[in-house]
Amino acid sequence: MPLAKAKPAEFHGVLLYSKAYRERDLLIKFLTREFGKKMFLVHGAKRPKFRLRAAILPFTYGTYFGDLKADGLSYLNNYKNIDHFQGITADITKNAYATYTMSLIDLAFQDSLPIPKWYDQLMIGLKLIDTGFDEEIITNIFEIQLLAAFGVAPNWVDCSICHRRDLPFDYSEAYGGLICQNHFDRDPYRLHLDQKTIYFLRLFSVVDLTKLKTIKVSDQTKKSLRKVIDQLYSNSVGVIPKSKRFIDQLGKFKI
Known part of the structure; x- marks a missing residue:
């Protein structure tokens, strides 16, 4: 308008x-x-x-x-x-992830550009965090789905070379998305991700927050997700909100 x-x-x-x-x-x-x-x-x-x-x-x-x-x-x-959002206000970890998520949206879009889809998405995400859903997972979903707004659109659908979907995948920054095991030799710098991490990256790219009921992710897979998403934002996006530093500090205190 x-x-x-x-x-x-x-x-x-x-x-x-x-x-x-x-x-x-x-x-x-x-x-x-x-x-x-x-x-x-x-x-x-x-x-x-x-x-x-x-x-x-x-x-x-x-x-x-x-x-x-x-x-x-x-x-x-x-x-x-x-x-x-009283639950977010009262919890330092929820607060940190919610703040970071909002900072990403602020960076991804220019001012005065109507983005009702992302307004609705943010409201749903904040309500999920506020009511006890895993704030790390909600934030990961936003990070993956916001990549396109930053001009980065990884191929999470199929092999970026042969388009097969029935083989184990890895992520290749050189090819801008997934590659199947038949082409692992094409990129010696592929990320060597395990299949659980690949599964959740693909899921997060398409999941509808309005239909999200529960997602269980192990601590080990969370660490792997954090590492690959950080690498994507560092190498491909090049913009990291200041609020991300606090989340990184929180991670150091986790046992």
Whole structure:
């Protein structure tokens, strides 16, 4: 939906992050369903009795009213029907993975580009994390499915050389996707992934979060998934959110 000058609008939004701006103000970034990512200047947001305080807490979502601009800063005026992801807010690990997932979406898409599919996807993912689903797995799913938005589209369907689907696979960065065992010799630098890791990478590339009930992944496979996804983002995407560092630190403390 194109926007001209500042235009009053109602929108559905989930708060991505906030940061200080001047002495009493905040800059609040929302992913909105209708208008994509928008940055809002909220005057007086640091005051103790600011009337919109409940609406701009971390991990808040709901229906908002504001004056929206096509470019530059928009202005938040009011809200209704807001809620918070309390489970995420109260748990440092859930918080870290949710923050990282939102950071990936922020990096993957330009501001003011409507992406209702990803708004819906993010809301589903955050609700799953909030209610106890494995935050690592939800994050892995987002990482794999967001690759295309970063301009990277690995072939998870079949062998990138002969298109067979009935043989063991490995991942080849040189061929941009899977290769079957008949062609392992084509890439001496293939990743040498085990078949469980391959299975979950393929599953994560197509899984529908609305139909997700349970996925059990061993700690060993989680480590393998983390390693290959990190390698894909480092070598092919080249953009890693700062919030990823905290997740890496959390991993070092796991027993």
